[in-house]
Amino acid sequence: xxxxxxxxxxxxxxxxxxxxxxxxxxxxxxxxxxxxxxxxxxxxxxxxxxxxxxxxxxxxxxxxxxxxxxxxxxxxxxxxxxxxxxxxxxxxxxxxxxxxxxxxxxxxxxxxxxxxxxxxxxxxxxxxxxxxxxxxxxxxxxxxxxxxxxxxxxxxxxxxxxxxxxxxxxxxxxxxxxxxxxxxxxxxxxxxxxxxxxxxxxxxxxxxxxxxxxxxxxxxxxxxxxxxxxxxxxxxxxxxxxxxxxxxxxxxxxxxxxxxxxxxxxxxxxxxxxxxxxxxxxxxxxxxxxxxxxxxxxxxxxxxxxxxxxxxxxxxxxxxxxxxxxxxxxxxxxxxxxxxxxxxxxxxxxxxxxxxxxxxxxxxxxxxxxxxxxx
Numbered sequence: 001x002x003x004x005x006x007x008x009x010x011x012x013x014x015x016x017x018x019x020x021x022x023x024x025x026x027x028x029x030x031x032x033x034x035x036x037x038x039x040x041x042x043x044x045x046x047x048x049x050x051x052x053x054x055x056x057x058x059x060x061x062x063x064x065x066x067x068x069x070x071x072x073x074x075x076x077x078x079x080x081x082x083x084x085x086x087x088x089x090x091x092x093x094x095x096x097x098x099x100x101x102x103x104x105x106x107x108x109x110x111x112x113x114x115x116x117x118x119x120x121x122x123x124x125x126x127x128x129x130x131x132x133x134x135x136x137x138x139x140x141x142x143x144x145x146x147x148x149x150x151x152x153x154x155x156x157x158x159x160x161x162x163x164x165x166x167x168x169x170x171x172x173x174x175x176x177x178x179x180x181x182x183x184x185x186x187x188x189x190x191x192x193x194x195x196x197x198x199x200x201x202x203x204x205x206x207x208x209x210x211x212x213x214x215x216x217x218x219x220x221x222x223x224x225x226x227x228x229x230x231x232x233x234x235x236x237x238x239x240x241x242x243x244x245x246x247x248x249x250x251x252x253x254x255x256x257x258x259x260x261x262x263x264x265x266x267x268x269x270x271x272x273x274x275x276x277x278x279x280x281x282x283x284x285x286x287x288x289x290x291x292x293x294x295x296x297x298x299x300x301x302x303x304x305x306x307x308x309x310x311x312x313x314x315x316x317x318x319x320x321x322x323x324x325x326x327x328x329x330x331x332x333x334x335x336x337x338x339x340x341x342x343x344x345x346x347x348x349x350x351x352x353x354x355x356x357x358x359x360x361x362x363x364x365x366x367x368x369x370x371x372x373x374x375x
Contacts (some may be wrong), residue, residue, distance in 0.1 A: 045085060045090050046081075046083060047083060047164070048081075049067070049080070049081045049082070050079070050080050051067040051078075051079050052080065053074050054186050055181075055183060055184070055186030058070070058077070064081065064094075064097065065097065068098075071158050078156075078157075078158045078188060078189045079158065079160070080159075080160045080175070081159070081160070082161075082162045083161070085164070086109060086163060091109055098156060098161060099123070100120075100123060100125075100154055101120035103120075104154065107125070107127065107152065108152040108154070108163045109163075111150050111152075111165040113152070114251050115127050115129050115251040116251070117255035117258060117259060119264070122156060122265060122266060123155065123156045123266070124153075124154070124156075124193070124264060124267070125153070125154055126255065127152050127153075128151045128152075128196065128197065128200045128252065129200075129251075129252070130151055130164075130166060130168060130169035130248075131146055131147070131203055131204060131248050132146070132147045132148075132168040133147075133207045133210040133211070139217065139218065139237070140231075140234065140237070141231055142237065143234075143237060144241070145237070145241035146211070146241045146244050147167070147168065148166065149168055150164070150165040150166060151163070151164050152164075153192075153193055153196055155189045155192070155267075157188075158189070159189065162192075171199075174195055187270055187271055189266065190271040191271055193271075194271050194274050194278065197259075197278050198277075198278050198281075201252075201278050201281045201285065202281070204245075204248070204249050204281075207245065208245070208288050208289065208292075211238070211241070211292065212292065215238060215295060215296065218235060218238060221234075222299055222303050222306070223302070230303060232303055232304075235296060235299055235300050235303065236300075238296055239293070239300075245289060246293070249282065249285050249289060250286055252282055253282060253283070256275060257279055259272065260272060260279050319374070320365075323365055323369070324362050324366055327358055327362050328358045328362065331354060331357070
């Protein structure tokens with residue numbers, strides 16, 4: 001029986017009705033990406049479980065407990081257990097096996113945590129917010145631009161437990177990349193922690209590049225001809241999505257700085273230097289997000305100014321036409337009064353004369369307003 005299959009005993013899936021529970025879990029997790037070969041075919045929360053000895057993947061034999069015992073006996077390896085949205089019951093046996101702190105376990109199961117790094121005795125608990133750019137043909141006031149998830153990482157002297165929440169952020173390709181570099185894996189569990197942090201921050205930069213394309217498009221539309229007609233909801237939507245991205249990126253700055261600058265028992269000194277590079281990339285992402293926020297504020301202010309100018313132009317046109325129309329209204333109003341003695345009232349050419357005066361005055365007003373740019 002494979003190691004991933006025998007995890008049912010640790011997570012409690014071998015109890016009576018366990019197969020029915022697995023089926024229910026499979027139906028409930030229909031959103032999960034099952035395309036990667038590492039996902040358990042049982043549909044449980046276990047994605048993969050691998051033991052590494054001296055940086056080399058050990059044969060998949062025995063259950064999780066046996067793998068941990070073998071690693072601790074060998075003293076030069078660790079176990080990497082990957083989970084996706086586990087329940088409390090599924091995680092209880094794993095937490096007991098690795099002696100994980102209850103507070104960290106609660107955070108890992110419930111999710112919706114702020115990015116952080118916490119130390120519990122000899123275990124390091126890290127929370128990373130994952131982000132994914134949502135492709136769309138055209139940005140609208142309701143378009144989803146950024147989708148977020150979470151990766152929780154428990155790092156101990158001889159184990160790594162990763163808990164993933166969300167529809168994206170699969171660690172299968174990351175695991176394969178690490179296995180191609182046994183020298184890096186031989187350093188220990190902290191090499192996995194660094195690889196995950198680097199992977200998450202690289203995704204931030206990729207998403208930021210995609211968001212920049214949306215911002216450039218909105219900016220071009222605002223400053224194009226008839227830019228005042230641009231839907232301001234698109235700008236507000238980008239600001240909301242950028243705020244969600246900011247919540248994922250900015251809080252990670254302090255934890256990465258701590259990992260890079262302060263000694264941690266489970267983080268190898270060789271790996272600690274690599275965290276500085278990840279911290280630099282995160283700083284770049286943070287600065288770009290701040291710049292995008294300022295740029296969107298400027299675009300919004302420019303759009304509002306364009307709307308105000310357009311409204312002023314409309315008011316000037318309305319005022320100019322009202323002044324032109326006021327001339328015939330006034331003359332006709334005067335001659336519409338019932339008086340016997342009025343200028344040119346009984347003259348044969350009085351009516352054509354008044355029409356000519358009205359037309360001439362209106363024409364002069366029209367030319368004056370047109371030369372001043374009011375019409």
